[in-house]
Amino acid sequence: MRGRPRERAAAGRTVLLAGWLFADLLLLLLVIALGSLPREQRTGASHKPSTPSSPPPSTQPAERGLVLKPCSFTVRTGSAGSVRQQFGAQLRGAGVADRTAGFVLSFGTAPDPGPGQDAADKVNSMITDGFSRFRHAPKRGYWKGGPSGKVRIDVFFLAAPDGNTSFPKGCHSSDDG
Known part of the structure; x- marks a missing residue:
């Protein structure tokens, strides 16, 4: 009879740890989803139409990417x-x-x-x-x-x-x- 309360406590801890693991995974997915959004959506900035004082789009510098091969x-x-x-x-x-x-x-x-x-x-x-x-x-x-x-x-x-x-x-x- 002594083994049963220990087994229940171990099972309860396992369920508790599984819940934390699930919560951590959801948080990780949220971070990945937010990181994959375009810059305008992440910062909340809206795209402004070009004004006469800004250069035409063809002469604006491109966003810098990375060459994936060294x-x-x-x-x-x-x-x-x-x-x-x-x-x-x-x-x-x-x-x-x-x-x-x-x-x-x-x-x-x-x-x-x-x-x-x-x-x-x-x-x-x-x-x-x-x-x-x-x-x-x-x-x-x-x-x-x-x-x-x-x-x-x-x-x-x-x-x-x-x-x-x-x-x-x-x-x-x-x-x-």
């Missing part, structure tokens, strides 16, 4: 000047020196995680200081196993000023294999 570059670690020179030359060679970075993932190659991630973080700070179009992009440093001395930089660019989000023709991606 352009990959590899630099050898060293002095800040050397890293910036290598990276700048690769940006110019790929034809993306005038593009703005959306976010940057860097992978420092080293036998151990600590030095590899440190190298990636160091290169990220060199890029931030040396290239104004990379200054506001979030950057993350990661480790990639292998011999020390190189950092692969994957750059996800913002859309071109005309709104084009296609992969830049001069780039190659680490996703390509």
Whole structure:
């Protein structure tokens, strides 16, 4: 007889936890639904018709999207000047020196995680200081196993000023294999 009250208490806790899980899932769905709404509906702002003082719609800047495939570059670690020179030359060679970075993932190659991630973080700070179009992009440093001395930089660019989000023709991606 002693086992029955415990079983009822356990069943009651399970039902209670299931109720909280259901409530949390509904809250998550609400957040996702609100996040997927167009900007005007999220902020409650209404679209205003263009006035004579605003530029015609064809010359207004497009909303900035993100190129979903990264352009990959590899630099050898060293002095800040050397890293910036290598990276700048690769940006110019790929034809993306005038593009703005959306976010940057860097992978420092080293036998151990600590030095590899440190190298990636160091290169990220060199890029931030040396290239104004990379200054506001979030950057993350990661480790990639292998011999020390190189950092692969994957750059996800913002859309071109005309709104084009296609992969830049001069780039190659680490996703390509």
